[in-house]
Amino acid sequence: MGSLRRSYYNLFSKFYDRIIELHSHDPQGRLRRALAARTGLKAGDKSLDICTGTGAVPPVLAEKVGDDGLVIGLDFSRGMLQKAAEKISTNGLKNVALVQGEAQHLPFKAGIFSAVTCSHAFYELKGEIREEALTEIKRVCRSGSKFCMMEHEVPKKRSIRFLFYIRMLVAGGLRSRTFLRQEIDLFRRHFSEVKKDILPGGNTKVICGIIK
């Protein structure tokens, strides 16, 4: 199943940026900046973006940590990482590295990151993998660090809400709708000071928690 999903994302990587460009109402990357702003990252920090895809988030984290810091973008799809590498090289970012790996088996030492982010991918991790990923996030972070997740908020318009649930079903399976109702409880089980913000426009939310 894991390799099937990886193959799907390898194929998807060829169209991903184009599709996001067409659907996104965020050509200037304001939403991703809002995610980075909530991490509390400072110059010199090390930060991890899991399920980084084509690397949309690392550049905004790189602005926060500066030349003395480091941002790692992790993804299990080689195709997605190739696109991310092109983006990082075009932008001449020296403080960003890409690692192929799984969110549920992070290939890093304990306690090295000051923040972990996950943008539009957490719903795609199925039940057990999601729990394992949360355990791993806590392991690789310093205590007091933040985990911030950005996802679509459930659309208010009924027709769009229907499409949203179809997407969740395809990507995250039958239990993802239940997860949607329980996500704050899940965060509270793993993190303290859990906070949910709806970003301007109303379609996107960021949920952050502090690693105990």
Ligand SMILES: C[S@@+](CC[C@H](N)C(=O)[O-])C[C@H]1O[C@@H](n2cnc3c(N)ncnc32)[C@H](O)[C@@H]1O
């Ligand atoms: C919808 S894309 C989101 C990409 C990016 N974060 C963004 O905001 O554009 C989901 C990404 O999660 C990755 N992914 C899914 N499951 C994963 C796992 N278990 N470990 C690592 N990456 C995973 C996929 O390869 C894909 O690149």
